[in-house]
Amino acid sequence: MRNWIIKHDESIQRLLEILPGFVSWNIILFPYWGILVIPNVVAYFILSYNIYWFYQSAQIAISATISHFKIQASMAYDWLADLKVFPDWKKVHQVIIIPTYKEPLHTLERTLESIANQTMPKDQMTIALAMEAKEPEEDRLIKVKALESKYGNMFGNFLICVHTLLPGEAAGKASNERFAALEVKEKLIKKGKFPLEYTIVTSCDADHIYHKNHFSYLAYLFLDDPHRYERFWQPAVLFYNNIWKIPAITRITNTIGSIIHIALLGRKDRLINMSNYSLSFKLLDDVGYWDADKIPEDWGIFFKSYYKTQGKVEVEPLYLPIYADAAQGESLIKTLRNEYEQKRRWAWGASDDPWIIKNYFLTPGVPFWDKTLRVLYALQSHFLWPVHFFIITIGLQLPILLNPRFAKTALGYTVPKLSSFVLSVALVFLLIMLLLDRIYKPKRPKEFPLWRAILSPLEYFLMPVAGFFFSALPGLDAHTRLMLGKYIEYKVTEKV
Template sequence: MQADYLNLSRAQDLKNPKEKFLYRFFEIFPGFLSWGTLGGAFILSWLAPVVVAIFIIAFDLYWLLRISYLSFHQLASYKQMKKNLKIDWMEKLKSLNPPAGGKRWPEIYHLIILPMYKEGIDIVKPTLQALENSNYPQDKMIVVLATEERAGAFSQKLAKEIKGEFGKIFFRFLITVHPKDIPGEVAGKGSNQAWAAKIAKEKIIDPLKILYQNIIVSGFDIDTRVYPQYFACLTWHYLTAKSPLRSSYQPIPVYNNNIWRAPAFSRVISTSGTFWQMMQQERPEQLVSYSSHSLPFKIFEDIGFPSDIVSDDSRIFWKSYLAYDGDYKVVPLYYPVSMDAVMAKNLLGTALNQYKQQRRWAWGCENIPYVLYGFLKNKKIPLGEKFRHCLNLLDGFWSWATCALLIFFLGWLPLILGGEGFNISLLSYNLPRLTGQIMTVAMIGMVTAAIISMLLLPPRPVGSSPWKNLSMIFQWLLLPLTLIGFGTFPALDAQTRLMLGKPLGFWVTEKISPPPLGSNQKPNNQ
């Protein structure tokens, strides 16, 4: 029997006024902290400019050290990923000797759920082709094309066309239709996945009596294209994990499907997301499931996949962590899957879609009240673990919403608002020079990003100019603008909505079909 607090999505779900007030306080807190920081910096630059100036110097030094620390993790993660890409994981699986009574790899099935909305065949088909090209036996794959009733007849026609071409390749191929307007659900990927898993259980898993512990579920975005060794790598980690049934398995998302066609700012934002996930793989104690990832089917049965929130990918981790009293973690795979960078039909549309996607990801701040409230209710999780996770969550979303503005603009506020008394001081004279020098040294992080981004690129498309390679380097000059315009602003937007009690609905990222590919334009995962 699950505790009631595990299924909360917002304060309004609670009946007790005191409990509702507490949860509502936790919803307000992230936005209050971020806006309080920015407002406090503005006011104190006028009332206490010396204090703010000293804080600016200390803050910039802190970020210099943090960037150096994260760059080290980024390089280490990149090296491990390149190493894993060279390993023959299928051969490694075959040579694996399980302990007495342990599972053998031929027993493991993969349930692959592909939620789709109104994407075209040029988006859906390459995903199935990548599964077909996987070196893990296709007769151990159950593919579910999870469609939406609200997507209309076009989606159903496309799903049947895809099944006609790929249906006989896999052990089972199932099309599910997620009904619209189910009470209590938020329309989106999470509710669609939950429905698809339920139907797969009823129609395939239970009738065939496949053991739940022998099934790994991969919930993939419809544009996710796996590398040939992905499922072998995933299976190896599942069979060798210390607690396989109490773990999720996280690949590294790289946005190589359309990276050569995407605008520069979209490339920077997408690649920055890749880099963050690479850094997190090096810090598994902070790693939370994200986007396309895998987990044991038993989690679906024991806990259930969230269907009433937007940030379902991370919520399944926190729900499992609370349900298992802290005995749950994410295993880093150091292995990539390839996805689409944000693109629309024109530059303005791309910018708008990019903002909406970043805001949807920033809506993960809804996990803060869920986790804080859950930690108060769960007395079995060690206090130190609770403190560590709370600090990481709050720091992550606070930094997302404030740090770019603090770094790039706060240094000028005391000079503008501090008055004549501060402006004639030696500190006033040295402040912009000192912070500028610190930030110049911190550019090492941007240089590291530019180098690794070039190493991650797939082959340049046939017919494109060699000058395109230069744009892939100089695009990183846009980083300050992208950090603010597509980082700070959508994060503040999301936290403000949470603070005001105005929930964000799920927004499906538009997918633009590619032009005909040349022979070497295929992403490097095929």
């Protein structure tokens, strides 16, 4: 098998790129042709999918609730005091890589301010501002001058890394972070500024705001774990920085996404690092850093580490929130477009699947069941991304119009009723998500009318529309482009 895959690598790669779109399109279209040929199978399929959705909703609600209590405890706890119990805690050094391309100065200042307010001693922290050479030099230098003036002497090191895109590299976070990490190693670690074995590296988006305990908590988790060189640490990323400034239809998707991120902390079997995460610099160095030719970098670096350590790598929850910007533009249309493009870029994570699947067979020594479950979860997450809307929201309503005779049968009449009942009961879990949303969402600004805030729960009636335009459609777009070999280019989400 191994030799055959290596011999036919290009053909297999192309076939596996077709797979996500092939699967998602076939599942979506199945009810429409199946209702004419095997209507009973279609009915049971849709009912089963609704039950599966109910189960997933229950899991999210329960896990999010448990994670919520752990987050609240972690926010109040004195992690620095516990950290100081370790005799070697002073050796720990935090490297925060902040990839940035055309983000406005105030966005970067907000992120750096949250790092400056950490309980972790700042002399044990290095900022690596990872900039791109293709950004206009004048704009870049204005930001560098302002940030160095304000924060340059606040941390142990403040490194400006300017990445020039090389042939074979993909524009995006991965190539930028890789360059910055190598700069840190060359200019600081190799010169003895801090030891590689005690260095934690954090991938931080330019719009992220940390809780003040974040890096003390992270350092504690690092020292407390005997397998620290085989671990990632993942906080809950909440898209709440500008939640009151975006339209209702995108506020829904970002709210639900945020609560799901809280829930995932309680599911170690499904937790894979994303957006903002940390790992030991030693692990990053051992596995060869991020791949500069890829757009998706978070799941990519996880599976790269997972396979290179023969399945020993795990992601540990860090029970604290990180506040991030939701996609926004200067106008309503630009906001909707930015939201769509961001979700399409996330769905492009399916482009990692061919590499993940091939290495499932090519990498020896990884425990069979562990790698099987991890790969199946990755494929399920990617393949079903565009499917949920069509099966859950539309269900049998449209397909049954193609076969009105089946609608008059007992099964054709009963299944839509049962599906509706299952989804109605699942609304209980939505209430839990609404409660958590109220807890973590920033306070309503004065310019946001009180009456709109009171009526905000009614925004959830827009869920079907939001689900189509900002989940199903961008997911199908990404899958179809990958299937047809029309690869997307990385686009930084606009910051306002």
